[in-house]
Amino acid sequence: MPTAIFDQLHAGMSLAHVTARLLHPFTGIEVVKLVSLCAAAFSSFNNGHEPSLPLVRVGDRYFLETGAGPTLAFKDIGQQVVAQLLNHVLGSRGERATIIVETSGDTGPAAIEAVRGCSAVRIFCLYPMGRVSHVQELQMITVDSPNVHVYRTEGDTDEQAEALKVVFTDAEFMRRHKVCSINSINWARVLVQSGYYLWACLQVAPDARMRVNFVVPTGAFGNAAGGLLAKRLGAPIERIVCATNANDIVHRTIQTGDLSFGTNRQTISPAMDIQFAYNLERLLYLCSAGDRSLDKAIMTELESTRAVQLPRPLLDTIQQTFLSCAVDDAQTLQAMREVYRAHGYALDPHSAIGVYALDHVHAVKEACRANPTVCVLTAHPAKFGEACAQAGLPPSVCDDPRVDVLKTKPHHFTCLRDPGAGSRPDKLQAWAREIKRAVEDQDKLAQTFVLAATTRHSRSKM
Numbered sequence: 001m002p003t004a005i006f007d008q009l010h011a012g013m014s015l016a017h018v019t020a021r022l023l024h025p026f027t028g029i030e031v032v033k034l035v036s037l038c039a040a041a042f043s044s045f046n047n048g049h050e051p052s053l054p055l056v057r058v059g060d061r062y063f064l065e066t067g068a069g070p071t072l073a074f075k076d077i078g079q080q081v082v083a084q085l086l087n088h089v090l091g092s093r094g095e096r097a098t099i100i101v102e103t104s105g106d107t108g109p110a111a112i113e114a115v116r117g118c119s120a121v122r123i124f125c126l127y128p129m130g131r132v133s134h135v136q137e138l139q140m141i142t143v144d145s146p147n148v149h150v151y152r153t154e155g156d157t158d159e160q161a162e163a164l165k166v167v168f169t170d171a172e173f174m175r176r177h178k179v180c181s182i183n184s185i186n187w188a189r190v191l192v193q194s195g196y197y198l199w200a201c202l203q204v205a206p207d208a209r210m211r212v213n214f215v216v217p218t219g220a221f222g223n224a225a226g227g228l229l230a231k232r233l234g235a236p237i238e239r240i241v242c243a244t245n246a247n248d249i250v251h252r253t254i255q256t257g258d259l260s261f262g263t264n265r266q267t268i269s270p271a272m273d274i275q276f277a278y279n280l281e282r283l284l285y286l287c288s289a290g291d292r293s294l295d296k297a298i299m300t301e302l303e304s305t306r307a308v309q310l311p312r313p314l315l316d317t318i319q320q321t322f323l324s325c326a327v328d329d330a331q332t333l334q335a336m337r338e339v340y341r342a343h344g345y346a347l348d349p350h351s352a353i354g355v356y357a358l359d360h361v362h363a364v365k366e367a368c369r370a371n372p373t374v375c376v377l378t379a380h381p382a383k384f385g386e387a388c389a390q391a392g393l394p395p396s397v398c399d400d401p402r403v404d405v406l407k408t409k410p411h412h413f414t415c416l417r418d419p420g421a422g423s424r425p426d427k428l429q430a431w432a433r434e435i436k437r438a439v440e441d442q443d444k445l446a447q448t449f450v451l452a453a454t455t456r457h458s459r460s461k462m
Contacts, residue, residue, distance in 0.1 A: 006198055006234030011206040015052040016042050018202070019081060019195035022233070026191060027085070037088060041080035045069050053077075053196055055203055055374075058343050061358060062374040064200050067348070071139055072380035072402070073271070074223065075110035077196060078189035082182055083114035083121070090120040098179045098439055100167060102126040102160035104219060105271035106379060109139035111182045112148055122147040122442065123182075124435055126160045126416065129153060132270050135383045135403055142409035149438060154418035156264045158276040159428060166432035177439050185278060193226030194233065201235045204372050211238035213373040215354040215364070218242045219272030221250050221279035223376065228286055228321065238371050241364050242324040243357040245269045245332070249277045254324035257315040259298070260307030268329050268387040269349040271379070284310075287317045325361045327353040335359065336391035346397035349387040351377035414438075 005025070009018055020034035027034070045052040046068045054065040069076025090097055099121060101111050108125045115121045127140055129152045140150050153160055168174060168181075182189065201212050214237060218224045224242050231237040244251045246265045252258040261275045284295045294314070301308045310318075327335075332349050335356035339345050347355060354375050357364045381388050382400040389395070416431050 004234055006201070006230075006236075009198060009202055011202045013199070013202065014039075014050060015196060015199050018199045019192060022191065022195050022198065023081075023085075029085075029088070033088070037084040038081055041084045042069075042077075045076070051199075053199070055200060058339070058345055062200075062204060062372065063345070063351075064196065064374050064376050066196060066376060067351075067379040067383075069110070070402070071106070071109040071113050072383050072400070073106035073110055074193075074376070074378045075106045076113070078186075078192040079107075079110040079114040079182060081192045082186060082188050083118065085188060086115075086121055086180075087118060095120070096178065097121050098177045099123040099182045100164060100179055100435060100439070101182055102157065102164050103132075103140075104128070104157040104273055105132040105136040106383075107182075107271075108150075109136060112140055112143050112150070114182070116143055116145040116148050118147060122149070124149045124151070124438060126151045126153050126164070126431075126435075128156050128160060129415075131156060131266055131273060133384050133386060135385065135406065136270070138403075138406040138409075141411040141413045142406050144410070144412055148412075149442075150413040151416050151435070152413050153416040153431065155416075155427070155431075157274050158261075158264050159424070160431075161276045161278065163428040163431040163435070166428060167435055170436070173436055173439075177443060179439070190222055190225050190229060190279070190282070193223060194230040195226075197227045197230035197237065198233065198235050200374050201230070201237065204374060205236050209236075211236050211371045213237075213239045213241065213368045213371050215241040215243060215358050215368070215373060215375045217269070217272060217350045217354045217376070217378050218244060218250050219247065219274040220277045221283060223378065224250070224322075225279045225282045225286075227376075228283065231321065232286065237321075239367050240322050241354070241357055241368070242322060243354045243364075244324065244326050245272045245353060246326065246328055247273050247275055248326040249275050250280065251324040251326045253277075253280055253283075253310070254318060254322045257310035257312070258307075259302060259310055268332060268384075268390065269353060271350055272353070283318065283322075284314065287321075288314055323364060323367050325357045325364060327356050331356050331360070333387070333391040336388070336393060340391075340393050340397075346381040346388065346393055347377065348379040348381045348384045349391075350379055350384075351375070 016038035019038045023034050024031050042052040053068055056063050066074035108127050115123050205212050214227050216224045227240045242250050245267045264275050288294050332352045335352040336347050339347050382398040382403045385398040
């Protein structure tokens, strides 16, 4: 891994330039082309203004507004760039790709927005009924595009993830239909997300003599994995605080080494309602110095028993960088109220979890006291009007024309039912079969169109 990327950067670089420099050694694409692709990806961020992600001082900490993209969530950053890369690579090969993804709320809208209307990519997206915000749901089911297929499931995000794992283990199906993922399972997306940690460090500590702390709301650990990667690429990062909601698998793993699945609980921060935190495997890999045997042993035991205790040396290495805490719904609402009353600044419930940790959790406050601290805000409050209302924030904080227009559009989705009988594996197998059937039907339809077009073309030449 190239560890000196940060040394090649300077504070005057835009996020697009930083991301291009970051991607170059991993992709082999020339920097000039990457700058063009990244600039196109970020063109709509922050209403087209620079910087693409506002970094604002609020009290004694920095807020990095990563929800400045088209679907108002940090997932836009990785999704938009990965979509540009896919288009570039597939276009040069004359190929198409199939994206299959599940979402806890923000990944789905961002992925759909990034690829809709793209002739080289089609997407099949699952989201859990009743467990995403109203705006998140509208951002998915109001898209009317032939390459977008949305599924509302009668289940939770962990069940969705396990159903897709069934799909992904069918190597022949994956190869035949050129299937990939665009959520944080996709390494490129985590890589792109490390770019805003590098960029923020350049703004806060441009000479790299000062270390920087980051407080990150996290569910599946993808956002925090980007921070760890940025540190490995030379960014002057001291501590990364992972703040979770009641679904605290990341917190338990970091605090005590207890990597075990709990019950998936519904909260007011739905994008973090995850127990199957698949990016923790990347944490194990990076913090074990790439010990594949150890990682495989841990993940094999986890899949078999759904619970594993990390070895002490590995946990010690993790805790050199990471600190964690869990924040409940009442504390989340408290942080939203406090910040708005003190500064007139509206937080969404996910971002509020990180801010609460910094303001109220003693261990976090002490660890971050000596260095500047950046709170990574993950979404715009307009996506979570229900939680804002619970916190007593004025309705005006959720005003956004991009949200208003969604309420007038027709809905397009397919239901994946819970059969209500049989075992959980049976349900997940049924969902996997349905997604595979839909992909195959779309391929048959596309082949029919190609055959018809070829026939018409041949007849016109007679």
